[in-house]
Amino acid sequence: MATQVFVLIPHAAGKADDAALELLSAARAMFPGVTPTALVLGAGADQTAVAQEAAAAYPEVWGFSQEVLAYPNAELIRPLLLKILPAGAVVLLPHSTLGIDLGPGLSVKLGAAYLPDVVGFDGIDGSLLKVVRQEFSGQVSAHVQADIVKGAVITVRSGAFQPAQPGPAAGTVVDKSAEAAGLTARRRFVEVVQAEAGDVDITREDVLVAVGRGIGEQDNLSLVDELAEAMGATVCCSRPIVDAKWLDKGRQVGTSGATVKPKVYLALGISGAFQHLGGLKGSPFVVAVNKNPKAPIFQAAQVGVVGDLMELLPELTQQIQKAR
Amino acid sequence: MEILVCVKRVPDSAENEINVAAGGADICREDLVYAVNEWDNYAVEEAIQIVEREGGSVTVVALGDAEIEESVRREMAMGAEQGLMLVDAGFAGSDGLGVATILKAAAQKKRYDLILTGAQAEDGAAQVGGMLAALLDHPYASLVNKVDVNGQTLRIGREIEGGSQELSDIDLPCVLSIQTGINEPRYVGLRGIRKVASVEIPVLNGADLGVDLASVGKAAAKVRRVDYFVPVVSAGAEMLTGSTKEVAAQLVELLKAKGGLN
Ligand SMILES: Cc1cc2nc3c(=O)[nH]c(=O)nc-3n(C[C@H](O)[C@H](O)[C@H](O)COP(=O)(O)OP(=O)(O)OC[C@H]3O[C@@H](n4cnc5c(N)ncnc54)[C@H](O)[C@@H]3O)c2cc1C
Ligand SMILES: Nc1ncnc2c1ncn2[C@@H]1O[C@H](COP(=O)(O)O)[C@@H](O)[C@H]1O
Numbered sequence: 001m002a003t004q005v006f007v008l009i010p011h012a013a014g015k016a017d018d019a020a021l022e023l024l025s026a027a028r029a030m031f032p033g034v035t036p037t038a039l040v041l042g043a044g045a046d047q048t049a050v051a052q053e054a055a056a057a058y059p060e061v062w063g064f065s066q067e068v069l070a071y072p073n074a075e076l077i078r079p080l081l082l083k084i085l086p087a088g089a090v091v092l093l094p095h096s097t098l099g100i101d102l103g104p105g106l107s108v109k110l111g112a113a114y115l116p117d118v119v120g121f122d123g124i125d126g127s128l129l130k131v132v133r134q135e136f137s138g139q140v141s142a143h144v145q146a147d148i149v150k151g152a153v154i155t156v157r158s159g160a161f162q163p164a165q166p167g168p169a170a171g172t173v174v175d176k177s178a179e180a181a182g183l184t185a186r187r188r189f190v191e192v193v194q195a196e197a198g199d200v201d202i203t204r205e206d207v208l209v210a211v212g213r214g215i216g217e218q219d220n221l222s223l224v225d226e227l228a229e230a231m232g233a234t235v236c237c238s239r240p241i242v243d244a245k246w247l248d249k250g251r252q253v254g255t256s257g258a259t260v261k262p263k264v265y266l267a268l269g270i271s272g273a274f275q276h277l278g279g280l281k282g283s284p285f286v287v288a289v290n291k292n293p294k295a296p297i298f299q300a301a302q303v304g305v306v307g308d309l310m311e312l313l314p315e316l317t318q319q320i321q322k323a324r
Numbered sequence: 325m326e327i328l329v330c331v332k333r334v335p336d337s338a339e340n341e342i343n344v345a346a347g348g349a350d351i352c353r354e355d356l357v358y359a360v361n362e363w364d365n366y367a368v369e370e371a372i373q374i375v376e377r378e379g380g381s382v383t384v385v386a387l388g389d390a391e392i393e394e395s396v397r398r399e400m401a402m403g404a405e406q407g408l409m410l411v412d413a414g415f416a417g418s419d420g421l422g423v424a425t426i427l428k429a430a431a432q433k434k435r436y437d438l439i440l441t442g443a444q445a446e447d448g449a450a451q452v453g454g455m456l457a458a459l460l461d462h463p464y465a466s467l468v469n470k471v472d473v474n475g476q477t478l479r480i481g482r483e484i485e486g487g488s489q490e491l492s493d494i495d496l497p498c499v500l501s502i503q504t505g506i507n508e509p510r511y512v513g514l515r516g517i518r519k520v521a522s523v524e525i526p527v528l529n530g531a532d533l534g535v536d537l538a539s540v541g542k543a544a545a546k547v548r549r550v551d552y553f554v555p556v557v558s559a560g561a562e563m564l565t566g567s568t569k570e571v572a573a574q575l576v577e578l579l580k581a582k583g584g585l586n
Contacts, residue, residue, distance in 0.1 A: 073492070075463055097484045100443075101466040104420070104454025113546045114420060116449040130550065135447050136335070139342040140351060143550040186463035186495040190479070195487035207584050213338055231579065232586025243505035249487060256487045264584035271338070285582040287575065288561060294341050303578060304561030305571055316572040320585065323576050 198250015214269015
């Protein structure tokens with residue numbers, strides 16, 4: 001199928017994100033033989049630097065530099081893409097907070113199919129593209145098929161495709177800044193407020209006891225505290241525990257929380273959603289306790305226990321205290 | 325402020341072991357516990373809090389089969405004045421765009437200043453809110469974790485990577501998808517549910533909404549699920565078995581060996 005494929009290069013502070021090379025592999029896997037074009041939107045020296053960096057991997061780069069593009073505002077990027085993309089284009093975006101913001105509306109406006117949060121590719125037959133998605137926080141996977149004859153917007157999950165090797169710097173950057181002149185939107189960016197630092201810095205801890213919604217009630221957190229104390233470990237958590245205000249935001253592990261690199265990670269009553277696992281780096285020794293044998297956390301763990309936290313935690317704490 | 329909140333009834337993934345049915349055509353739906361999508365409770369709570377401050381009313385809308393009535397009543401019991409059910413056999417099998425097309429028709433029945441959805445559904449794809457905004461030609465913001473009303477604009481916060489907050493101003497009318505943690509959804513007791521038990525909830529079908537059934541439903545879906553499957557995965561975890569005492573003893577040894585006891 002004759003398709004033009006475009007990749008939006010996410011970047012910050014003058015550096016392309018890791019996603020830039022993952023999206024390149026995803027594009028190559030899904031559309032072999034098509035040379036994808038990188039789109040670098042930004043402002044000033046940052047934009048120039050990222051466009052040069054992209055050109056080391058992508059043979060063709062379209063650059064758009066305008067002051068209003070200094071911060072990525074999906075409500076500005078969408079009309080720009082509508083203006084510059086040819087009919088039937090395929091656009092790859094990261095399934096990030098920007099991709100989630102931009103993708104659905106872009107697909108509607110382009111009249112293209114929307115394939116969000118893709119984790120794998122399963123073939124293309126004419127204009128029928130088949131990809132893999134996950135549902136129910138990763139408990140099951142699904143093959144999803146879309147007719148992309150009128151184009152597609154595809155958001156790709158971080159880590160799902162191995163980053164491509166950047167080739168020798170052979171790409172050309174086409175400056176298309178003029179096309180981005182005069183953009184306005186009914187949503188105007190104001191500023192970014194950085195997350196507050198918490199009482200402990202979980203990113204520096206070697207041994208973490210992570211608690212999730214499976215703990216059931218706030219009162220039960222004392223069982224986790226007692227275990228962590230016996231182990232000499234620090235308590236961290238998944239997002240619902242922070243949402244419920246049982247623990248500070250600074251204790252949350254995941255894409256919208258902290259990235260931790262412990263040696264040992266004990267996951268208690270955590271299902272293992274990709275947004276949680278996205279914050280767990282450095283190949284720690286992961287032990288998971290969950291009452292659901294299907295919980296995806298068992299795929300990320302070295303050792304698993306199918307069981308009830310209420311029974312296991314007091315026993316484990318007691319045995320550790322005795323062992324010392 | 326007139327606010328419409330879209331709520332979806334979903335199998336609760338925290339409560340259920342989700343299994344693929346034979347052949348992969350569906351998941352096993354017997355014995356599944358259903359609930360209102362987690363994110364949507366935060367959206368309804370936010371709408372109610374805005375109306376408590378600014379005046380106006382909240383309408384809750386759900387699209388699905390007859391079972392959605394329970395979900396709509398639960399959300400009304402939180403304090404939403406009105407409910408709306410969109411039910412038609414022809415809606416079944418809609419993709420995200422189909423769902424957004426039907427919700428758009430409902431949203432145009434009245435002038436709403438603000439439309440809220442959840443950031444994503446547990447069985448969904450974080451798409452319906454953005455599509456609805458595009459169909460209505462309203463501005464949109466996803467993953468919203470703060471809303472302050474300033475006349476005809478809102479100062480909103482979006483949650484971005486690392487938990488930082490991106491602040492923007494957005495013009496009304498607009499569509500926002502709401503992220504968990506923005507508020508603490510109020511508790512709904514049996515008494516609350518009983519209070520709204522006899523409130524009449526209009527049920528609209530395709531004809532009532534003026535939705536062309538050829539443009540929605542399974543046949544019109546551009547994006548289709550072919551099957552469900554359980555991925556072939558790496559070995560996964562070594563599973564410990566035995567009594568609680570035995571399992572704990574094994575864990576102590578492993579933690580000792582791996583440096584898990586500081
Ligand atoms: C944009 C975005 C960003 C996000 N960022 C993050 C993030 O940074 N960090 C994060 O964690 N999440 C994040 N999430 C949320 C994420 O998608 C999941 O909803 C969340 O991680 C689920 O947390 P959980 O595993 O604790 O809860 P659940 O998924 O509800 O899992 C609870 C688990 O406990 C088990 N269980 C229940 N009772 C018991 C018992 N008695 N004994 C043993 N096991 C039991 C259940 O079987 C289940 O597997 C984000 C979501 C979005 C949309
Ligand atoms: N069938 C539905 N009825 C009402 N609202 C829905 C429906 N499907 C999706 N939504 C809304 O869109 C949000 C995102 O869903 P999704 O795009 O399916 O992940 C949900 O949190 C709901 O607010």
